[in-house]
Amino acid sequence: MTTSSHHSAPEGARANPLPARRSRGTKVRRQRVKAAWLFLAPMLVALTLVAGWPLFRTFFLSFTDASLSDLGAANFIGFENYLVQENGRWFGIMADPTWWQSVWNTVYFSVVSVSLEVIFGVIVALILNAEFKGRTIVRAAVLIPWAIPTIVSAQMWAWMLNDQFGIINHMLMGIGVIDNPIAWTASATYSMWAVIMVDVWKTIPFVALLVLAALQMLPKDCYEAAEVDGIHPVRVFFKVTLPLITPALLVAVIFRLLDALRVFDVIYVLTSNSTSTMSMSVYARQQLVEFQDVGYGSAASTLLFLIIALATVAYLYAGRKQLQLGGDA
Amino acid sequence: MTARQLSKIAKRVGFWALIVLIMVYAVFPFYYAVITSLKPSSDLFRVELWPSTWDLSNYAQILTQASFLRAIFNSIVVAVSVVFIALLLGITASYALGRVRFRGRSTVLLVILGVSMFPQVAVLSGLFEVIRTLNLYNNPAGLILSYTIFTLPFTVWVLTTFMKQLPMELEEAAIMDGATPWVTITKVFLPLMWPAMATTGLLAFIAAWNEFLFALTFTLTDAQRTVPVAIALLSGGSAYELPWGPIMAASVIVTVPLVVLVIIFQRRIVSGLTAGAVKG
The missing domain is CATH 1.20.5 (Single alpha-helices involved in coiled-coils or other helix-helix interfaces)
Known part of the structure; x- marks a missing residue:
């Protein structure tokens, strides 16, 4: 960029x-x-x-029928892991509904959680940018979720989201939002939201800190001018602050997006191999390790790699355009 | 009291309410894990914000488990070695990338940036093969090797930005005195690079300490596992009866050192993260 x-x-x-x-x-x-x-x-x-x-070998193995127990005895089978027609029916990853489900899950997860992280991250950054007593303490506290290992935060939230004894169901029922406990991590409807909740909690600090760094580099004088002119702070934010921190936001978004597209830990620990939350990484690893099908799993890994590479290039291209436009204005 | 004063007070109250909300949101899950870990198992399923009875039985249980202690030991060995390797390779590489102009430099930088964006799963099968060929499967050394894929690019990238900011005159003086590049690095730059190395080392340590996918895939037995895998695989009698008390105790044990480090080195971590991202 x-x-x-x-x-x-x-x-x-x-x-x-x-x-x-x-x-x-x-x-x-x-x-x-x-x-x-x-x-x-x-x-x-x-x-x-x-x-x-290893990347080259993954590409190579994706065109073979290698199995985990005997990687040496692999035969070249062309594109069969990706897509093949046999007796009038289609096989391979491209014809596997579970793969497409995992692609959709990953995209959904990435878009929703990164959007939420950016919105809340900016809000937290704006607050931390204000001068108040105890700012250092608040900033340290905000950093805590970032420091906690993903596995640990997934376990902590799994406990809070526990359907029978979890404090979240307890509180929601206490204030009358729900009548019956929700099986957050087990139900197909809510498990994706549980995953997003944990990810958002863990990564707001990262976005907030990047935005805060950008905010602290902003020139003070245009704010003084805006204050003298009596312009409403919300208007100042959208007209002055937001355009100025856009480059930093774009960087934060791409870092987070690349991270979210390869998500594995949270989903694996919170919901294990359930199809309703399975991400592309979880799918590929399941084929590779649990089903021992290295060829097929490598093909899934290769597709994931291509999707992420494509997303990166597209984003960099769009980002550069936008940056140039921002620079001209 | 005028309406103006009233709205000013309302704004202040709103602002502080927001701060309290953010604090509670950030800290509560960890706080809840701590109090859960301090409850005796008979009280575990009573939902409360302040435990009525305290005891350390969960800690006693987890700390007498040989496999968990072993996992902590493995994690420390892996994370420390990863930091050491990343810094050693990173400092020499960043000298080359930050101080010397040569053809192919921007290509190397681009490759490093590309590697840092790799999805780990994309190399999983190839790396598995490498690790097995080197006979490092189910061995912490295999993890040390594989973790360089995400710690090294990051370390090189951040150290290069720091290295570039050092004044040119220092190096010129060293060259005039006939110092070789190696002497220049160790005698001139290294003393100035300590803060940057502490920052990147800390970030690499945290990344290695927290890693899960490789640790899960490249180890098999309890004795070789690292802490994240050990915690993820802690289970009780059945899948529906997870030992939440010990899980929370284990979580607190592995998190407290990190939280302390982060609070102490807050400023450094923030500067490292922003140097890696904003200047990238």
């Missing part, structure tokens, strides 16, 4: 003093470039070993 501009700026600034010394500096320079690659090598090797090569 802002990568290129950010990285080129210091270079340009540094380019000036160098040419004068170039004749003397060439040897040093060459030595430095050599050292640079030497220093990069361990990291590049590590990333190849844990990211590049």
Whole structure:
């Protein structure tokens, strides 16, 4: 997003003093470039070993019938894991309704939870940006959900959402919102909302902190001007603050969106392999580990990877356009 | 009292009410886990905001379980090693990326950014194969290796932004004195990079401590598990009868160190998160 501009700026600034010394500096320079690659090598090797090569193997395995117990004995079967027609019927992931259900679940989860996180994150950030006594304490408290491991927060909420003994049902029944306890994590209707609830709780701090950082960099004078002119604070927010923090919001949204599209932990712990909340990651892992079908699971992983890559590219493209428009205005 | 004063007071009350609401929302689930963990099992199913009886039986139960203690030990070993490796590889790589201009630099940065956006599931089967080939299946070393996929890109990225901000003159002086790049890093930059390294190290530690998917997939036996997996798999007699008391006690035990770290290093964490994201 802002990568290129950010990285080129210091270079340009540094380019000036160098040419004068170039004749003397060439040897040093060459030595430095050599050292640079030497220093990069361990990291590049590590990333190849844990990211590049495994990704390539996942692609490869998705075209085979490999099984977990014997990865070596895999046969190449082309696109059969993805889609194949046999005796007039379609098989493969593309023909599996559970896969499409998991795609829909993931998209639904991502859009709803990221939207809620952004809305509440901005509200929390606006509050933390105000000057008041005890601000540090409130900011530390807000950070707590972020620090708690996802597994632990899922377990904590599972306990609070427990249908018989959970405090949430207890309170809701106490104030008369519901008459009978809700089976939050087991029912098809509510389990997705339970998952979203936990995710929103856990990630508001992240969004709030990013937005807060952006808010603290805003120039004070336009607010003073707005106050002098007696413009309503809500109007000031939408006309001044929001456009100015949009770049930070876009960054927060893409980080959260990428995270949400690969969601696994919360869903697995809260509702295990239930189809009504199953995400793409849960589906792929279930095929891969529980059903031992590495070929099929790898095909699901590959599709997930492609979907996320596509979403990233589309978002970066749209984001850049919007940023440029914002910059022109 | 005028209407103006009244509305001012109403605004202040509303503001503080909102702050209290945010505080309760952020802290309550953790508070509830703490009080649940301190209840004797006979009281567990009585819903209350302040327990009428206290005891430490849940803690006694979980801390006498050899597999849980083992999981804590594994988690510490894994997280500390991951931090160490990420910082070691990260500091050298970030020197190259932050201080030296060479062809292919922006490609390397782009690759790093790309890797940090990988869905973990996308490499699951390939990584499983690598780990099995290296004979690291069901071994914390396999987790240490696999965790570099998400800690390393992040560490390199943040350290590079910090490295860039250091003044050019420092390095020039070192070059004039004939220092090799390695000496420049260890003697000139390292002392200045401690705050940045503390921040990224802390974030890498938290990420490794919390990781679940790889830990669940690449380990098999109780003795090799890390804490998140141990907590997720704690179960009682049947699926409908989860041991909530011990689960909450275990949750509190693994969370308290993190919460303390976060509160102490609040400022650092915030600057690390925003450096990773806003400047990215």
